[in-house]
Amino acid sequence: MANWTEKQKQKYARFQEILEIGKQRYVDAGGNPQRYRVGFKGQDYLTDEERKEATKIMRQMFGISITNGYVYCQGSS
Numbered sequence: 001m002a003n004w005t006e007k008q009k010q011k012y013a014r015f016q017e018i019l020e021i022g023k024q025r026y027v028d029a030g031g032n033p034q035r036y037r038v039g040f041k042g043q044d045y046l047t048d049e050e051r052k053e054a055t056k057i058m059r060q061m062f063g064i065s066i067t068n069g070y071v072y073c074q075g076s077s
Contacts, residue, residue, distance in 0.1 A: 015057045
């Protein structure tokens with residue numbers, strides 16, 4: 001992260017912000033913060049829009065995609 005551009009740092013900060021929003025909603029609903037599961041629809045307490053934005057940022061920043069249940073990182077599985 002030391003040699004990231006300012007735009008990359010902003011995207012990463014927004015990604016973290018989205019995840020913290022979901023975690024806070026989970027905690028507010030009585031969940032254990034140590035058991036919060038990010039990225040599982042119905043379990044991450046994110047809206048569809050927030051989940052889509054986080055996914056878009058993740059794919060842009062880290063080259064990650066999920067196809068047929070397999071995770072690919074920059075072309076490798």
